[in-house]
Amino acid sequence: MSNTVLITGASGGIGKELATVFASHGHDLILTARNRHRLDALCKALHMRYGIRATAIPADLSEDGAAERLVRDIEHRGLQVDILVNNAGFGDHCLFAESDSGKQEAMIRLNVLALTSLTRAVLPAMMRRRRGRVLNVASIASFLPGPYMAVYYATKAYVLSLSQALAAELKPYGITVTALCPGLVDTGFEKTADLEKTALFKTLPVSDPAAVAKYGYRITMCGNSVGVHGIPYKAMAFASRLAPRDLLARIILSIQSGRRSISISKRSDRYE
Numbered sequence: 001m002s003n004t005v006l007i008t009g010a011s012g013g014i015g016k017e018l019a020t021v022f023a024s025h026g027h028d029l030i031l032t033a034r035n036r037h038r039l040d041a042l043c044k045a046l047h048m049r050y051g052i053r054a055t056a057i058p059a060d061l062s063e064d065g066a067a068e069r070l071v072r073d074i075e076h077r078g079l080q081v082d083i084l085v086n087n088a089g090f091g092d093h094c095l096f097a098e099s100d101s102g103k104q105e106a107m108i109r110l111n112v113l114a115l116t117s118l119t120r121a122v123l124p125a126m127m128r129r130r131r132g133r134v135l136n137v138a139s140i141a142s143f144l145p146g147p148y149m150a151v152y153y154a155t156k157a158y159v160l161s162l163s164q165a166l167a168a169e170l171k172p173y174g175i176t177v178t179a180l181c182p183g184l185v186d187t188g189f190e191k192t193a194d195l196e197k198t199a200l201f202k203t204l205p206v207s208d209p210a211a212v213a214k215y216g217y218r219i220t221m222c223g224n225s226v227g228v229h230g231i232p233y234k235a236m237a238f239a240s241r242l243a244p245r246d247l248l249a250r251i252i253l254s255i256q257s258g259r260r261s262i263s264i265s266k267r268s269d270r271y272e
């Protein structure tokens with residue numbers, strides 16, 4: 001039976017690759033993100049290549065009520081969501097006390113509120129059908145405190161916690177909830193998060209988004225509640241359970257401190 005998959009953040013990066021892997025397995029798609037042009041092009045390409053039905057619905061999910069509007073729009077088109085993939089998200093590398101509060105709030109609205117509202121909106125119909133799947137894109141950051149990306153890491157801890165709780169709550173209804181926890185992935189994330197000034201992506205292993213998406217598809221269809229992608233990151237998630245959290249915070253602080261830019265940064269004294 002063909003299932004329709006709603007994927008947020010499908011215009012690039014991991015979301016685009018998730019759309020491709022779901023389409024390659026014969027799923028119809030509803031793709032959303034802000035960039036209409038990229039969504040239309042991807043829908044067309046996936047329809048041509050795999051013969052699936054793909055619908056683009058552009059939306060800025062960080063806006064108030066955007067998730068509810070999206071679900072109403074889907075219903076008006078006579079479509080149903082069998083699998084929800086909450087992938088849209090972004091980070092921001094900065095000293096929290098000097099952060100752009102508008103950007104931090106938009107991050108919380110996208111990474112936390114939109115994901116929560118979309119999940120809440122699609123679950124009642126899935127429960128009536130007694131089947132459905134939710135894939136939430138969390139992160140290795142879900143397991144760690146993240147100095148210089150404090151809000152981002154906290155949003156991802158929320159995503160993991162919510163996903164694990166809902167996985168248990170929804171099991172009797174035949175619905176699976178999966179948290180995909182990638183390590184670093186080669187997407188637009190590094191630039192959007194202003195991480196290019198740090199050594200982060202030069203220090204730790206960086207995965208291919210297509211490999212992350214294939215892994216995410218597999219664990220979703222198996223109904224696993226949590227999956228960390230990549231052996232080094234699996235080891236890191238395991239170690240995070242054993243090490244004291246203030247030690248973890250100090251390690252992340254040193255990795256994310258922006259050392260590559262110390263000599264040119266106006267704030268180098270604060271990063272040292």
Ligand SMILES: NC(=O)c1ccc[n+]([C@@H]2O[C@H](COP(=O)([O-])OP(=O)(O)OC[C@H]3O[C@@H](n4cnc5c(N)ncnc54)[C@H](OP(=O)(O)O)[C@@H]3O)[C@@H](O)[C@H]2O)c1
Pocket residue numbers: 008009010011012013014015032033034035036059060061062063087088089090091110137138139140181182183184185186187188189190192
């Ligand atoms: N890359 C990594 O290292 C990494 C590691 C762990 C977890 N993750 C997580 O993976 C997910 C996907 O990120 P990515 O790495 O693929 O980054 P990306 O290449 O920057 O893609 C982000 C996607 O989210 C969409 N998006 C951003 N703001 C949005 C908004 N306000 N409303 C709707 N859509 C929005 C973007 O599309 P538009 O610009 O068209 O809106 C884009 O499709 C995120 O949740 C991220 O936290 C990434």
